[in-house]
Amino acid sequence: MTSAPTWTIAEVAQEFDVTHRTVRHYEDLGLITPERRGTQRVYHRRDRTRLGLILRGKRLGFPLEEIRTIIDLFDAPRGRRTQLEYVLGQIDERRTDLEQRLRDVQDAIAELGEFEQRCRDDLGRLDHV
Amino acid sequence: MTSAPTWTIAEVAQEFDVTHRTVRHYEDLGLITPERRGTQRVYHRRDRTRLGLILRGKRLGFPLEEIRTIIDLFDAPRGRRTQLEYVLGQIDERRTDLEQRLRDVQDAIAELGEFEQRCRDDLGRLDHV
DNA sequence: CTTGACGTTGACGTAAACGTAAAGCACTAT
DNA sequence: ATAGTGCTTTACGTTTACGTCAACGTCAAG
Secondary structure: OOOOOOEOHHHHHHHOOOOHHHHHHHHHOOOOOOEEEOOEEEEOHHHHHHHHHHHHHHHOOOOHHHHHHHHHHHOOOOOOHHHHHHHHHHHHHHHHHHHHHHHHHHHHHHHHHHHHHHHHHHHHHHHHO | OOOOOOEOHHHHHHHOOOOHHHHHHHHHOOOOOOEEEOOEEEEOHHHHHHHHHHHHHHHOOOOHHHHHHHHHHHHOOOOOHHHHHHHHHHHHHHHHHHHHHHHHHHHHHHHHHHHHHHHHHHHHHHHHO
16 A cells, blocks of 8 residues: 655655745745744645645746635635635636736737738748839 | 927826836836936836836736837837847747746636635535534 | 754745835925 | 826845855765
8 A cells, every 4th residue: 555645845845846945935925834843844735735726826926925825725625604605705706806916818829910911921021122 | 289298296296106216216216207308207208118018017026127128129220130030039928928927916816716706605505514 | 973865943035026114306276 | 376196217126946055974995
């Protein structure tokens, strides 16, 4: 029988291409809470999942504090109706935000495409002469 | 005959929902270069276009310095072949970056949808009992 | 047993992106 | 003439997201 795999701080840092300082910073802000064996940190799959979410959130330009509230949402208690309704409300806010970003990215890609076409036209004119 | 419209710093700031300090900061970094009439700044349509691009870039999480290189690209000289090829190369880099972000946003929205479904299921079970 | 390799906790430093006075010019309105 | 409104520069303050030592613990290898 194989027990659940774990990782050291150096391993997760290398794997996600960040420094150990960064990983510890995220822990300071409460974004990840690795197990402790004595004084050493032990990272589980759950921590890696969270790290992935954090870094994606960062690529999307969210501040770390906001990222924390988002990924905490996934682990929030949903036993009572009021809790569930709160979570569903939060989900809606997040979606609104993300859909704005989706439009932003799509617009930017479209503009880039138009601009590229203009450049290619210019290039064609240079060839033609 | 109507001459080209212009705006004051207060007007553009209000319109884009930023402070005049922010607008001036972007000028300090060379992202916009409004005309001067005496000591006063006069903003033209071109400046507003750039401000829109800047803010969208910010929503996408790009640092201002990178935003500057991007929007400068649109005004870069494209007279010679080498210049055009440079610009086309830059466009490709940008597109690669933006497509990564597109995937990120789409993944995030998808995950949010799955999570919402789980929550709604939980809510249904509460109703059903 | 001591030397690395890797880990730990402070604690201070820094770059980016503005915020926030402070102090002064320019024009208009009373 | 002076008071007010809006714009200007200068300059230090703040927050976020880490970087960068310093100083020390721990465990396997030589």
